[in-house]
Amino acid sequence: MFQKVAIIGGGAAAATLASELLERRTRQPLHLDWYTGGPVAGRGVAYGTPSQRHLLNVRAASMGMFVSKPGGFLEYAQSLDPTVKGSDFLPRRMYGDFLQSRVQQAVKNAGSFGHDVNIVPFAAESIIPSDDGIVIGYGDESSRADAAVLAIGSLPPRPLPGVEDAAIASGRYVTDPWPFLASAELDERPLRVLVIGLGLTAVDVLLELSTRWPNAHFDALSRHGKLPEPHLAAASAPHDDGGELIESMRDDPNLRVWMRRLRDATELAEDWRTVVDGMRPHTQSLWRDLPMRERSRFLRHARWAWERARHRMPPQVAAQVAALEAEGRFTRSRGRMRSVRLSLEGSLEVVHALPGGGDSTDAYDVVIQTVGLNTDTQRTEHPLVRQMVIDGIATPDPLGMGFAAVPDGHLLDGNGRPRANLFAIGSLLRGALWESTAMPEIRKQAQGVADMLLAEENARAAAR
Template sequence: MFHKVAIIGGGAAAATLVSELLERRTPRPLHLDWYCGAPGAGRGVAYGTPSERHLLNVRAASMGMFVSKPGGFLEYAQALDPTVKGSDFLPRRMYGDFLQSRVTQAVKNAPSLGHDVNVLPFPADSLVPSADGVTIGYGDETSQADAAVLAIGSLPPRPLPGVEDAAIASGRYVTDPWPFLASAEDDDRPLRVLVIGLGLTAVDVLLELSSRWPNAHFDALSRHGKLPEPHLSAASAPNDDGGELIESMRDDPNLRVWLRRLRDAAAQAEDWRTVVDGMRPHTQSLWRELPAKERARFLRHARWAWERARHRMPPQVAARVAALEAEGRLHRGRGRMRSVHLTPQGKLDVASAVPGGNETIAGYDIVIQTVGLNTDTQRTEHRLIRQLVLGGLVTPDPQGLGLAALPDGHLLDGAGKPRANLFAIGSLLRGALWESTAIPEIRKQAQGVANMLLAEKPERVAAR
């Protein structure tokens, strides 16, 4: 058992792991240092939005915090509103409240279980792992732990190539949409807005700003010009848990073969969503079996299609976006942004490559980048990750999907060997697991890492 553990991060993954550890009885006291980064942590970016327009894209019944209590969130929501159903898509703000309430209660109850907790409202700046433990640096101070877990969520977004520094400095090019949305005020001007990307973050931006800016017109640009698919209005069971399909995919780990078999299965199913949902329990193991060359091919050619089928919109959100298009306030286009230039008049000229090899230039008042999670640890400005990578203390994932790790969360050192006392959960494990950002996966990771941290006789770690 590791007696002193440091958890780094202030979002849902960190809150889930902290709660998982503190709610367990252990043969010896556990000392936990939680570097949460800010007062009142536990929500992170995903569940920090105050807007009622931003809904969970998973039904309430599936959003429990612990593997042992999968219905915990639904019970919490029904205590507030007895009319809530398990099939409902509830506000993300409510889920943030749930996370905070559970982790706050776990910290409060920890002494009664013999645990000592130190919640530090600032981030860790550095980690130096060794055979004897981990040294954590924060500000001008250092602390020691027997083991540490990185649960930091996605990395800060970086501007896309081709965006001029002057455009960023003007404040009209928005790299991180969440602080922008939090400070956005009502505005009746006929603004012209470009959203780059068409995933779930883009949908959140469109919902919020179209309400706050009733006279604004929105263009949305992405490689394929397609929105995420919608959920069905009623919950449906997965397609026989995908058994036959999964076995056929395991027999031949080749992307082209997989796509053909997925299309065939979807064509035979009553609804294609049941096929995708039936794959979910197996996606991580399938990803591990896919050769590196095939993974790279998936990321280049099929990732966009998988993401829009796997990460779907609630029906009421899809209806609102469709209404924006019908009203003429939203126009979706295919293409790639090439450059963003700040004009002398203070507008942004955006050059885009569109189908057919042509290039168009259009002017906008605001451009908002919504291209999804940043997990590229080789190019990030995140202080802690940069320190670990540049120091050769960890290995970046070669596909830019977080850090190299074993499937159980052990991070690999600069030589590619697993570290016995340094772990990660959440988005930093996308390279090892692919599916590693949603609550059902995170709560399972938290349970597994907690088991390893608290094991009386830790297993010998070996690369595999």
């Protein structure tokens, strides 16, 4: 086994892996250095929101932290409120509390297994492979580990092309919505707000700001102008567990063929959601079957449709958004943003291309970017990721989906070879797995990486 392991990241994926490791009895004690990037470990961006309005988009019964205990979160929620049901969509804040409580328990139990835990409240800034392991730099300090795991979540969002520096400097163009939401105060002015993107983050922004800014009007701009689909009010069983459909897709890994077969399957199903849910256990293996040119085609043409069908809104959230539209406080438009500039009057002038041709220009008080996860390791300013790419320690995924990796989590070096003692879990593996951001996948990855870290043969391979 690797006796000294470093986990880099402070969110749910890191918390799950840390707990997985610390709850195991091993032949030799484990020393764990956990670089959390801040004083609070476990919540990350996803579950750090304090708002009760921000709900999980997965039912409570499926949000357990461990493969061996998928109902753990439901048990925790019911200990606080016995009326909670497994089909409920609960606040993400509660899930953050659950993660923190489980991490605290795992750290407390570590001593009984002989394990030693060192929680480092700083961000790792460099990784340097050495003859006897990996050296991790943070600030003016460094520490050695036998193996390291990157669990840093998505990368910091970057402004979209066409946004002028003056617009960003004004504070009116918001690249990262989460710090902005955390500090937004009650404002009764008749503000005009533009949200760029229409995924689940855009929905969170709308729900929060429409309450704090009761007289504001919200426009949303996206390529197709469509919101995420809603979940069914009641849980339903997946359609045929995807069996026949999956086999037919494996026989011909071609995007056009797949889309046609998906349409045929949804026409036969009682509800299309059951078809998508039936594919869930097979999505990663289907992605691996898809040639690179077909993956690229999917990202260009079908990704938006899959995302809105796969990552759905809780029914009560969909109802709230529909009410905002019905009240005239929220409108959606199709188009592509071309530029954002700061006007002489201090507003933001946004130019966007219309679907039928031509451009439209509108003025806004605030523009908020909500275009989804950033996983482009080639272009990020994230200090650690940038250092790893420049020094050839890891290879960017060719489609901008995190790092090139073996599906089990081993990162590839600058020559395309797997590194025996450097792993990733979570969103940095989207290029290898595609489905790699939700807890059902995260907990399986954490279990698999923990197995490898504690296996004798991997330590011997790293020493060769």
